[in-house]
Amino acid sequence: MTLAETPFSAPHFPTLKGRVALVTGAGSGIGRAGAMAMARHGAKVVVTDLDADKAAQVVEALKSEGVSATSAGLDVTDDKAVSAEIDRTVKTYGHIDVLHSHAGYQVEGNLEQVPLEGLDLSWKLNVRSHFVAARAVVGHMRAHGGGSVIITSSNSGVQYDREMIAYATTKHAVVAMTRQMAADYAKDNIRFNSLCPGFIDTPFNAGFETQMGGREKLERYVSKTIPMGRWGTTGEMADSILFLASDMSTFMTGHALVIDGGECI
Numbered sequence: 001m002t003l004a005e006t007p008f009s010a011p012h013f014p015t016l017k018g019r020v021a022l023v024t025g026a027g028s029g030i031g032r033a034g035a036m037a038m039a040r041h042g043a044k045v046v047v048t049d050l051d052a053d054k055a056a057q058v059v060e061a062l063k064s065e066g067v068s069a070t071s072a073g074l075d076v077t078d079d080k081a082v083s084a085e086i087d088r089t090v091k092t093y094g095h096i097d098v099l100h101s102h103a104g105y106q107v108e109g110n111l112e113q114v115p116l117e118g119l120d121l122s123w124k125l126n127v128r129s130h131f132v133a134a135r136a137v138v139g140h141m142r143a144h145g146g147g148s149v150i151i152t153s154s155n156s157g158v159q160y161d162r163e164m165i166a167y168a169t170t171k172h173a174v175v176a177m178t179r180q181m182a183a184d185y186a187k188d189n190i191r192f193n194s195l196c197p198g199f200i201d202t203p204f205n206a207g208f209e210t211q212m213g214g215r216e217k218l219e220r221y222v223s224k225t226i227p228m229g230r231w232g233t234t235g236e237m238a239d240s241i242l243f244l245a246s247d248m249s250t251f252m253t254g255h256a257l258v259i260d261g262g263e264c265i
């Protein structure tokens with residue numbers, strides 16, 4: 001059990017009590033784990049996902065632990081809906097301190113294989129949606145004295161990835177964009193960091209599993225390719241999300257935090 005999965009108890013751990021966080025793509029995987037961790041550690045969390053039911057299930061899971069949160073259906077490619085949800089959060093709680101803009105898209109293939117629509121959708125989800133969400137949140141954060149924006153990239157944002165041209169290109173672009181935002185808004189005490197996971201065992205890898213020729217081959221690939229010889233867990237990712245969201249990282253901005261068992265060394 002990681003720190004993020006543990007109910008808050010350590011008095012020295014910076015609490016998120018009084019903080020308000022919104023997470024996109026939080027109905028599953030890393031976003032879910034991060035949202036649950038922030039809620040366990042005291043934040044008021046708005047759990048959003050394309051599928052409203054999945055987001056609601058996360059709130060139910062928290063409720064069974066005695067932790068409260070709210071949920072909403074939110075498609076991050078819908079600009080107006082993203083702004084409206086952020087505004088609604090501020091209207092409800094008075095401020096927003098953490099945005100974890102997490103939802104993303106992976107289409108496999110090299111230059112000749114990726115359909116142009118796949119490249120466009122990768123750009124829309126992996127870059128543009130983060131731009132829109134970050135733009136919607138900065139004014140609120142500035143008015144409240146600062147905040148932390150966490151944008152999910154990938155370790156494919158800092159290294160190149162075999163036959164993943166649309167994914168690697170857009171994940172690099174979002175690291176660059178996050179650094180630019182960090183430089184522009186540091187004076188407002190708004191921190192922007194990108195989260196760069198390696199292989200984390202979630203439904204997100206279904207396409208890569210097919211590309212590799214099935215689960216067994218993927219398992220072999222992971223144990224051979226990752227220096228630590230294994231998948232990362234969503235709990236390990238949630239620990240990093242807590243770090244970026246909380247006062248444990250107050251002097252850190254513009255960073256690409258790679259958590260990948262050494263894959264991109």
Ligand code: NAP
Nearest residue numbers: 025027028029030050075076103104154197199200202204
């Ligand atoms: P996941 O378990 O599949 O969760 C992603 C969630 O986002 C799903 O509930 C998904 O819904 C939702 N979603 C998809 N499109 C959306 C949209 N337009 N608006 C709002 N929500 C949407 O995946 P994950 O492991 O958490 O990974 C997601 C993010 O982490 C991506 O940005 C990805 O690039 C990054 N990442 C993951 C890994 C990894 O190994 N898992 C590694 C590096 C980076 P549906 O299931 O209905 O599509």
